Amino acid sequence: MKISTVKDILNAKVLCGEEELGRHVYSACGCDMMSDVLAYVKDQAVLLTGLVNPQVVRTAEMMDMVCIVFVRSKQPTEAILTLARNAGIVVMATDMRLYEACGRLYINGLQKDEVKQDV
Amino acid sequence: MSEPLVFHYEVDGSDFTSAGTASVAVKKSLRQLGLPSEVIRKLSIAMYEGEINMVIHANGGTADVLVTEDYVDIILKDSGPGIPDVEKAMQEGYSTATAEIHSLGFGAGMGLPNMKRYSDEMSIETELGVGTTIKMRIHMN
Secondary structure (H helix, E strand, O other): EEEEHHHHOOOOOOEEEEEHHHOOOOOOEEOHHHHHHHOOOOOOEEEEEEEOOOHHHHHHHHHHOEEEEEEOOOOOHHHHHHHHHHHHOOEEEEEOOOOHHHHHHHHHOOOOOOOOOOO | OOOEEEEEEEEEEEOOOOOOOOHHHHHHHHHHHHHHHHHHHHHHHHHHHHHHHHHHHHHHEEEEEEEEOOOEEEEEEOOOOOOOHHHHHOOOOOOOOOOOHHHHHOOOOOHHHHHHHOOOOOEEEEEOOOOEEEEEEEEOO
């Protein structure tokens, strides 16, 4: 799924990485515990979280994740966005809660394992 | 590459927000060296968890990364309180971290298990009141 499609499905606002919206994500993880993210996620994934601190970006960077979505209208600081820009990670924010955001991506074809066919 | 390449980092224990900067730096350096991406990812996740642990539990420490042709070693050394029960600490879900650390997204009891998961060999030397040294090795193949 293209990151631009993730944006549309979640009605999200892009906060940085606008130029990377054409990249693809193949799985997603909705989680507030970063160690759980570090245990399970595959690369080229999108991370959805209600946690807002620099460790979210570092966790995504360590996992080679390409997109972070902050849920429940959480706004990251400029320092967090700078870290994300340096790591080439797209950051967006949505009004949706974590459960709804994950659910909408899931029913639109972004499931836990690699999606064979692009949607 | 006959002599191992060595990277040395000081891990600042006073500031949680900066935890992980050494792992980010090492990841960039290893990418420039052209190491396999799977090796880099395993190494950087294992080191990142170790760094977070050093900041949470031990007020920082040092991280050394040795790169050879066949493997990469990570040596994390701190002068913290030591680990009273290593077997327990290795269990997924067991954590002694505070509620404050939980609110920052860590302390789920996955740190040491993740370090073991992503390294091919791991050893822990710890002494109460003296400190902990963790060695992890990741093979190139």
